[in-house]
Amino acid sequence: MNSRAEDVTVFTDETVRMDGPVREGPTLYEWAGLDGRLFSDRRIQGEYLRWAYEDAVAALPEGVTVRHHPCRALRIGGPREGRQQVWLEGRTRPLLADLVVLALGHLDAEPDEEQGELAGYARTHGLVHLPPDFTADSDLSRSRPANRYSSGASGSPSSTSWCCSRRGAADGTRATRRAS
Numbered sequence: 653m654n655s656r657a658e659d660v661t662v663f664t665d666e667t668v669r670m671d672g673p674v675r676e677g678p679t680l681y682e683w684a685g686l687d688g689r690l691f692s693d694r695r696i697q698g699e700y701l702r703w704a705y706e707d708a709v710a711a712l713p714e715g716v717t718v719r720h721h722p723c724r725a726l727r728i729g730g731p732r733e734g735r736q737q738v739w740l741e742g743r744t745r746p747l748l749a750d751l752v753v754l755a756l757g758h759l760d761a762e763p764d765e766e767q768g769e770l771a772g773y774a775r776t777h778g779l780v781h782l783p784p785d786f787t788a789d790s791d792l793s794r795s796r797p798a799n800r801y802s803s804g805a806s807g808s809p810s811s812t813s814w815c816c817s818r819r820g821a822a823d824g825t826r827a828t829r830r831a832s
Contacts, residue, residue, distance in 0.1 A: 657681035658688025660697065662704045675711075677704070721747065728752055 663677030664670065680700050681688035692700075709718050723741045730736040737746035763771065767783045774781030782791070 655691070656689055657684070657686045657692045660692070660700075662701065662708075675708075677707070728754075 657680045660680035661677070663679075664672075664674050665676055666674060668674070679688070680686065680692055680697060683700050683703070684692065684696050686692055686696070712718065721740055725738050726741055727739040728736055729739075729746075736749045736752045738749055738752060739746045763783050771781045771783070773779070
């Protein structure tokens with residue numbers, strides 16, 4: 653998400669060093685007909701990733717099965733070299749898997765205790781607090797020209813946390829957050 657559309661692809665070409673075969677395919681901008689210099693939105697990138705996933709699954713050799721389980725994995729265990737046991741929400745017995753791919757996604761939508769405290773502090777002091785978000789998708793409609801902003805990332809553009817301060821708060825305070 654933090655790359656221009658022309659730089660996003662899930663396919664390989666001759667420049668990739670790997671053991672498997674080269675599997676060429678379109679970049680995001682080629683597939684979607686976008687201006688490659690721009691950043692795509694989440695919806696378009698999600699559609700591209702879904703299409704690429706379905707294309708890859710359809711191209712698997714005979715005898716290879718992919719099963720999608722649209723639920724939460726609660727626990728994974730098993731030996732390093734061997735079948736993995738995946739406990740899924742709503743099931744009493746683990747799923748046995750030859751391969752487990754962890755696609756952790758983005759932050760939870762519900763604010764945690766720390767975000768609640770920051771939001772409360774901002775309200776008390778007439779400030780604007782934006783919870784962790786991808787900064788390009790943040791709702792800035794509450795901002796005003798006199799607001800000052802700082803963005804503190806915790807390692808990924810999808811987990812960026814904003815703490816916004818406004819000059820001239822009633823008591824002269826500013827909300828700040830230091831990186832941990």
